[in-house]
Amino acid sequence: MRAVAKSDLTGRARLREAALELFAERGFEATSTRAVAAAAGLSPALVTRHFGSKQGLRAAVDAYVLDRISEQLRDLTPDENLMASLGEVSARVFGADPILRGYLRQVLLEDSEASAALFGRLLAGARAELERLAAVYGEQGPDEEWAPFQMLCLILGPLLLERVMQPNLDQPVFAPEVLARRSAANQRLLLRGYYGQLEAGDGG
Template sequence: MRAVDKSDLTGRARLRDAALELFAERGFDATSTRAVAAAAGLSPALVTRHFGSKEGLRAAVDDYVLDRIGTELEAVDGDAGLMESLGKVSARLFGADPVLRGYLRHVLMEDSAASADLFGRLLNGARTELARLSAEYGSRAPEGEWAAFQVLCLVLGPLLLERVMQPHHGEPMFDPQVLAQRSAANQRLLLQGLYGSPEDRSGG
């Protein structure tokens, strides 16, 4: 996304962006509305005016994050190779942006109704992208309810488990080159299967 100067943003957008950054750094519970207002350079009363409550502010941040993800995925050009193009966009969205990465990690790991709702919305997005991929690779379309969960786990797993995965990997988990390698490996897994399709295997 094109960076927008904070002075060009409305008060509501400045509060939302400040909340996104602070929630990404500290988590929702550890961030006060006063801290969000201070980071935005605005009065704490404006949080209530624009969002009603801290929970309303969080909902606005969730909507913004999901709209951003959805917009970028929808803009993917299938003519350039749908699987590869979606993989590159997903790697950038869920890996290359440290603020978005931190926000999703905090929200999805907090075990709340709001985090479950956000995961459900991400899951619906995964189902949408699977439908696009199935139309492109119809003969190899996945079956069953678990396909969307599996794709989402491939994308979100390193984001959520970065701290315990990193000691077992020689390079930073979200280094651009590592992201590209992991994205390519995920694409191979989705297209070919870890051991290939059953008809490719001999024996039981």
């Protein structure tokens, strides 16, 4: 998605961008609509005018985040390199943007209906991507119920566990070279599994 200068955004978009950044930094509960309006350089009354409530503002941010993710995935070409392309896009979307990463971490670690709903929409997206992968790599796929959860665990795990993973790594968890290596490892795991070769042998 092309970056747009905040000065060029509409008032509604400026409030949404400010909310995204503050929710990512502080969390939803700890962020007031007044703080969002101040960060956007606008009147607090405009939050109510554009979004109805703080919950409405949150819903708009969620929709925006999901649209950014979908936009990146939408342009993937269903060919023999789909797995690699999907891995690259997932690494970029869920790892390279610190604000998006922080927002997802804050939301998904909440115990709320909104966080469960956002995860459910991410899960639906994972199911759709697995259907695309199955069309390219063959009909015999993984467990249909659990495969989307497994895919999301691979992608979102480092995002949620960054603080405890970092002391065990020599480089930043989301450094470009670390993202690329982790993405390649995830692709190998999704395509072959840890011990997929045993299925064809007599150790199976």
